[in-house]
Amino acid sequence: MSIDFSRLVAFGWSNFFLGQLPLDRLDTVHPARVIRVERSSYRVATADGEMLVTLAGRFQYQHADERPTVGDWVLLQQDAPVIIECLLRRTLLTRRQSGGIDSQAIAANVDLMLVVSGLDAEFNLHRIERYLVMAAQAGVTPLMILTKQDLAENAEAAVEQVRARLPAGADVMSVDARRDPLSERLAPWLSTGTTLVVVGSSGVGKSTLVNNLAGVEVQSTGETRRDAKGRHTTTARALIRLPGGACIIDVPGMREVGLTTEGGINAQFRSIADLAPACRFIDCTHEEEPGCAVRAAVERGELAEDVWAHYLKLRAEERHHVAEHERRRRERAFGKMVRSALATKQRSGQ
Ligand SMILES: Nc1nc2c(ncn2[C@@H]2O[C@H](COP(=O)(O)OP(=O)(O)O)[C@@H](O)[C@H]2O)c(=O)[nH]1
Ligand SMILES: [Mg+2]
Ligand SMILES: [Zn+2]
Incomplete structure (x- = not known):
């Protein structure tokens, strides 16, 4: 069966995705764009119209951000309404x-x-x-x-x-x-x-x-x-x-928490990231350290104090979040260790 790509172009199809089609399997799979996600139900747009599909079982074992989301280009199985592959993303x-x-x-x-x-x-x-x-x-x-x-x-x-x-x-x-x-x-x-x-x-x-x-x-x-x-x-x-x-x-129900990462913060606060190499210490936090180029720029009035303060706040939030996650992970690991030790003890009848 031949695919009418002009219909996909209207949904944003481009050479970037065309280049990812498995040429040897074109008669058994066809491309589609995910246009709606509601729990485990996926609505997709294909060259022949819209349809409801589900995910192939193997996605269950993949990381959450590798599962198809709205805007993804995916491959459907020809004979069943199932997403079998998610094409590489341009942005995410x-x-x-x-x-x-x-x-x-x-x-x-x-x-x-x-x-x-x-x-x-x-x-x-x-x-x-x-x-x-x-x-x-x-x-x-x-x-x-x-x-x-x-x-x-x-x-x-x-x-x-x-x-x-x-x-x-x-x-x-x-x-x-x-x-x-x-x-x-x-x-x-x-x-x-x-x-x-x-x-x-x-x-x-x-x-x-x-x-x-x-x-x-x-x-x-x-x-x-x-x-x-x-x-x-x-x-x-x-x-x-x-x-x-x-x-x-x-994207309904979008909350502000959990939006930032260290990389994203540095990208938005370019002026600070650009000054950092001039700080005396390589791991300078730009808070209290002597020889901090960022604080010096604030004192000279070249960097707005408010921008610097907000940078520190977002970074502190990010670090707190990562530390908190690590603490919970350790707690879980410790709990597991204790439970398995208890189970071993019971089995040996002590
Ligand atoms: N006065 C005024 N009200 C607006 C404007 N844009 C949205 N609203 C109102 O703000 C409320 C929330 O809008 P909504 O689109 O549901 O916000 P959402 O939660 O971001 O999707 C509605 O009552 C809108 O009528 C605007 O430009 N001016
Ligand atoms: Mg809304
Ligand atoms: Zn510094």
Whole structure:
């Protein structure tokens, strides 16, 4: 059977994935993109349309971030609705699983990260910076969308504050996500084959933005997210095709914890990472050590004190997290040792 690749191109298919097809097995497998994940159920888009599939058993033995996620290109078995392989990813957004340092895949093969933040009372530069760390870690260019412009006291000033923290190539704009013509304003980023992912805290207007771009209500917004008992309903992670040809992934229930890693922090705080080689000690923490080039730059007014303080805070959080995980791991290992010693003792009848 021949595959109509033009249909896959509309979902972001490219030569990067074409090059991974097993040419000797093309009559027994076919490529598809994962467009929705809900627990163990996967919806995929193939050249012949959408279908529901499950994972082959062997994925059970793989690390959590190696299992297919939304945005992944996968190979399906020709004669059964089963994902048998996950193709190499161009980019991958991960988050730490709660209570561990193992990472979990959130969205794959994304080109642009829309970081959404509100210009209402919730506006917080440090929170925005966390998402920028996450983008740096994933190797994806961020585009900052500051929503609720209509509720802002001074949207222009906020835009400039954010701009000062952006890495090269990134951009920022303020919008009213309910009313602005966002397809027009975001047009340069929405060409066919581009995949965007929307991240940001709950209530900032992510679903409003996705609906605005889609031109219809594809995601429920505001209080409708809660069920009759007022609990947040868990919606699935989904990839939605926009009228202009781009794909967009909404990630509901994204929390800020566990977003950072040491590598991501260094990538976002380039100015600090660039100064570090000039510190006297190779393992300088840039806190109290003599001969610290970072602190010297703060004292000379060349590095904003606030940037330095936030860097220290994120790094301390990251180290605490890693240490905590290690402590729990040891506790578990010790418990196991004690239990097996007891079992041995019982067996020998003592
Ligand atoms: N005033 C104003 N309200 C907005 C804007 N964007 C979203 N909202 C409202 O904020 C609430 C939360 O939006 P929602 O899209 O559900 O946020 P999400 O949790 O990030 O998906 C809804 O009541 C929206 O109508 C905006 O630009 N201006
Ligand atoms: Mg939402
Ligand atoms: Zn230092």
